[in-house]
Amino acid sequence: MKPHTNQLIGKAILDALPTRPLDSNKGNFGSVGILGGAPGMTGAVLLAARAALHLGAGKTYAASLSSGITLDCMQPEIMLLDPSQLLDTALTVLAVGPGLGQSEQARQLLESALKNPAILVLDADALNLLAASPDLKNLTLARTSPTLLTPHPGEAARLLACDTKTIQRDRPAAALQLAEKYCAWVVLKGAGSICTGPGKEWRINTTGNPGLSSAGMGDVLTGMVAALLAQGLEPFAALQLAAYLHGAAADALLLQGIGPVGLTASEVMLEARKILNQRAI
Numbered sequence: 001m002k003p004h005t006n007q008l009i010g011k012a013i014l015d016a017l018p019t020r021p022l023d024s025n026k027g028n029f030g031s032v033g034i035l036g037g038a039p040g041m042t043g044a045v046l047l048a049a050r051a052a053l054h055l056g057a058g059k060t061y062a063a064s065l066s067s068g069i070t071l072d073c074m075q076p077e078i079m080l081l082d083p084s085q086l087l088d089t090a091l092t093v094l095a096v097g098p099g100l101g102q103s104e105q106a107r108q109l110l111e112s113a114l115k116n117p118a119i120l121v122l123d124a125d126a127l128n129l130l131a132a133s134p135d136l137k138n139l140t141l142a143r144t145s146p147t148l149l150t151p152h153p154g155e156a157a158r159l160l161a162c163d164t165k166t167i168q169r170d171r172p173a174a175a176l177q178l179a180e181k182y183c184a185w186v187v188l189k190g191a192g193s194i195c196t197g198p199g200k201e202w203r204i205n206t207t208g209n210p211g212l213s214s215a216g217m218g219d220v221l222t223g224m225v226a227a228l229l230a231q232g233l234e235p236f237a238a239l240q241l242a243a244y245l246h247g248a249a250a251d252a253l254l255l256q257g258i259g260p261v262g263l264t265a266s267e268v269m270l271e272a273r274k275i276l277n278q279r280a281i
Ligand SMILES: NC(=O)C1=CN([C@@H]2O[C@H](COP(=O)(O)OP(=O)(O)OC[C@H]3O[C@@H](n4cnc5c(N)ncnc54)[C@H](O)[C@@H]3O)[C@@H](O)[C@H]2O)[C@@H](O)CC1
Pocket: 040, 041, 042, 043, 044, 045, 097, 098, 099, 100, 101, 124, 125, 152, 153, 154, 155, 164, 189, 190, 191, 215, 216, 217, 218, 219
């Protein structure tokens, strides 16, 4: 089959990555912070942080709005802070949204995050809060470092004040509109994720399968995008490589009989690490 003109060639981005120098140290691979986790959704922030760690971030921090969580017992490498401490930490990339909720505290934290000099990735409830507030939109437009948005079609519809059907009718057009409206880099998720940015160029990802239609997969994608940005990839390349690896991991697991039914987000991040290490950054 002839490749689509706008088909994302993830393998080419992967093959072009430089290998890690022998004398590298953790400071060379960036610091990622993940902010989210309202009560009942701490899992979302941990999934994103674990994905950032496994995809190669030099240091990974996380902060949850649910009080009292000081350690990820499964992944003690992650440094768990209070939200205010996280926002005072020097970060290469800050990702806000997984399980964040839409409380007043969440809104205030997002407002501070939008003023943070780190590269910013907005997902899930950060996108819902942004969609509901002209003030937060103005802060987004005023940012001087890159902003990336990772909406699923439901979140994209809220951001563009339309319905999900309209988004799905012309997904490239919707992604381009989002990039323009928020002056941001965008991955519009779902089967055939669309990656685009302010330059109007767009790519469609062809990896992935319905095994990915399960809760937590988007949180893992956010952590993966953050890790690739922290290691120096440009926003457009980071979005494309993350979408490619996320889908390719699910496809590889399918061939092993893991999925589509019962595939978990935790399995996807480990398989994505394996594929990334075929050409380690
Ligand atoms: N372990 C955890 O703590 C988890 C927490 N989560 C958090 O839960 C919160 C709510 O997120 P939800 O995404 O569940 O709720 P939403 O209300 O944002 O989205 C659900 C709706 O969006 C639409 N949609 C999503 N993907 C679509 C697609 N590919 N095609 C068409 N329509 C689509 C559908 O209409 C769907 O009913 C977020 O903050 C999220 O981060 C989830 O990520 C799941 C895991």
